Amino acid sequence: MPDRFETISFDELPKHFDAAEAEDKWGQHWDERGVYRYDPTRPREETFVVDTPPPTVSGSLHVGHVFSYTHTDAIVRHRRMRGQNIFYPMGWDDNGLPTERRVQNFFHVRCEPGVPYDPDLKLEPASAKKIKKERPLVVSRRNFIELCNQVTQQDEQAFMALWRRLGLSVDWAQEYATIDDRCRHLAQLSFLDLHEKGHLYSHEAPTMWDVDFQTAVAQAEVEDRPKQGAFHDIRFGVQGSDRSFVISTTRPELLPACVGVTAHPDDERFQDLFGKNAITPLFHAPVPIFPSELADPEKGTGILMVCTFGDQTDVTWWREQKLPLRQVIGRNGRLVELTFGEGDYPSENPEQANRFYAELQGKTVVSARKDIVEMLRAPEGRAAGDDAPLQGEPRPTDQAVKHYEKGDRPLEFVTTRQWFVRLMDKKDQLLERGRQIDWHPRFMQQRYEIWTENLGLDWCVSRQRYFGVAFPVWYRLDAQGEPDFDAPILADAASLPVDPMSDTPPGYEEAQRDQPGGFTGEPDVFDTWFTSSLTPEIGSHWRLDADRHQRLFPADMRPQSHEIIRTWAFYTIAKAHLHEQTVPWHNVVISGWVVDPQRKKLSKSSGNAKTSPPELLDAYTADAVRYWACGARLGTDTAYEEKVFKVGKRLVTKLYNAGKFVLSQEAERHPITHELDRAFVAELAALVAQATAAYDEFEFGKALMATEQFFWARFTDTFLELTKARARGDLGDEAARGSAVAALRLGLNVLLRLFAPVLPYITEEVWSWIFAKETGQPSIHAAPWPSAADFEAVDAPADPGSFALAIDALTVINKRKSDDGVSVGRVTEELTLAANAATAARLEPVWEDVAGAARCQAKTLTSKDGLDDGAFEVVSATFAEKPKKG
């Protein structure tokens, strides 16, 4: 009995592919079979390590997530098929401000560290009415953290469900959360290591401060926002003289904080002033006038007031000139209590100064500005303009004002004690590390370079928040109860993770907490980036498991988006450099954004992200959505186009139908011997090479497009049609039939594998019918990526162009049918096709197939001079009558 191809029975399969069912079924199978599991026994060089971005689980899922995570998954799936041992974890970034904000709104609560813990606190989500009518419930720090944990766990479930449905081939055994014990442990170890190596310091200094969240922020979290400001021209006096001058400022409310006046040393206009004291209006404070290169003679009036603190330059002047500190803006953004004529607040007229200041005290920056302008315009009964300090009216100007990226009000410089990681002295080393990494696309490296070169401050890593990783630090209290910040007590590495607010430091009793001679815990938490900059180390279990670390670090690939190069990428590189003297990963792969037709980034806040990811998956299926995502080029923004989802859905349907057809063709097993089949295989082999090269560059989009193009234009619309007659046994002998079916199956098999990284569900479905058993690979996602090995049993065609030529000939015949209004399937009773002699000779070996596809009963191929090479002409054609219905 001859060996026959195993086939499927056409009628047993559902007419239409049920994607929802397949998503469910295959998701379960993959889990059960452990297809995506990392094998810890395989060596580093066989392993492909992904440093997956842990999404912020603040509850807002949008298509941007789906987009970029699909990119990573396609790359990962391809690597897995290349035989690599995949380490593809998933983490949840749940600590930090976004969660705190979400919890505050969700339960309508406010955290107050002094409040006692309520072990029985049970809260329901707050209704909109409640939020509107009632004041937020005040809860303890510990209760608040518990609520944060509760909400993030729910959010993580939602994310996980989405990721599974989308088909991310994550190894769920490697799941982590940035607030879990291991991450807290590692973040605190990181702190201890940096401290030991001398990269950490804490000091009290002016720091960028968000007055709403009441926390310090780092340079990387600061963004400029355009704002309408106004120059106020204010006349200053000079001590012991009639001379005066006018400064121009956009922040008149800082006048009580004025500690100096400066102008450029070469500025002719102010030579006589240097070394003298200016007298501030209203407050009559004598302040030194000094020259500085940093003053720009072109700006304003060329001479300006130095305040503590209006901006970064003020901080510089304050330091260099050793000026006094007059911090008038408090941590809550309101003007603090103070008295002129005392201490650091001298005044030549304290009584008047205090009268003015009393009106400003307790006010916000904005209302204090309004009030002080009125005072400057008409101080104490005098009419406006009557020798008033304010010269003319404020002149509007556009300015860029620093804001915390998550905040609403401008940042202030407030003097507080903060912890810093020293980076300013390591810029060159960090730049060098950046150059040791391959950036995809390449130009994205520029972002890193520019950021690093322009870095102006060390990394402030302490935050005055609650839901975060605690500093493993306590301070001794002296006899007066004052903390000794210069010699912090560090936690023992073996005791981590610790919470200094509830754990006691080595050698102390809990009773000594906050007692003179005792200790106090560091209440601050780490900047969330302090933890998330450790994701490669979190994956590798750095300092916890040396063998695992050696197998997983540095990682191979870091996928991320470009707006966080200055934070996530930068800090991760810094950490790997400081801890391990190496790069954290070898490749950075940058996805673009999803944008609306107006080129605006899709986001919930701007209201252009209307469809949620689950809705999208319901409407179009996971494969179709993945198809859309994978059409993108790296680093390039992609428009949100509903049409593209439909195209993806169509592709899935076509794969299903083509699979059914090919795998139902019966024939004896036979090698691929026919010229047309060999020419097809030659083209297929070229496609494989092309797709493989694209994936080598992480360009899944190029690979997909090439594969898709081939699938429609060279497989379903053409090769299938050209071999149909032979595969049915209507044409040629058993060998010809076997060759056709063998080539169809090889084509389908290879194309399925090329599509598998992008379309995991439909490819697995079709693969499961026959190929799973035939190849011994139960899952296509564990099957080998197509390569030359797939084609080595097939001899080269006599003419590599004969497949293309057959397509051209068929197209000409189809055009004739179309022109005659005849369907392609109609029988051709007689056909005479002409080509020049050379072309006719080349077509000869595949002419039977062409005629078969055209359903010819009688056919003639003649040669005719004057036709171009490769051109065909239908000399005559008669078509059968339309078959009668019935």
Add this chain to the structure above:
RNA sequence: GGGCGGAUAGCUCAGUUGGUAGAGCGCUGGUCUUACAAACCAGUGGUCAUCGGUUCGAACCCGGUUCCGCCCACCA
């Protein structure tokens, strides 16, 4: 102010080292055709933003300009 990316058919985008402009969608016409009407066949459609240069030849290389998006910048 400095830098990066983009501008190609009505729309979304390809276009490898310079060599006659491509796909999909849309649109028009045709076809129920034994894998698929959730389909197929055929057709329409472009001064490659703009100006100049190099070249036998430029969408591609060089320079200028204009728009769009983004990143960065001490913001008196």
